[in-house]
Amino acid sequence: MFPFKETKLEENRVIRTFEENIDSDELIWHRDKEHRYVTVIEGKEWGLQLDDEMPVKMIPGQTYYIPKENWHRVLKGYGDLVVEIFKLPELPE
16 A cells, blocks of 8 residues: 555646655655656655655655656655656656
C-alpha cells in the first residue's frame, strides 16, 4: 500500500495527496521508472530530497524535476501535501 491517495487525470498525469497524519517512516527512499515533473499544489514545509543532495522545501506553485531511476524521498511537513505529477517515459529530443 502506498502512503498517498492518487487520482488519475490523464494517462501520464496524476494528483497525489499525502495526508498530514502520515507517519514519517512511510516516506521511504525510492526510484521511479520514468522522468517526473512534480508541481506542488498545496503543502507547508514539506521537502524533497534527491540522492546525494540536500533537501529542498517544496513550495506551492513550484515544479521539481526528478530523473527516472534517481533515488529520492519526500520529507514530512504540515497539513496535507498535494502534488500534480507529470510522468515522461522518455525525455523529448
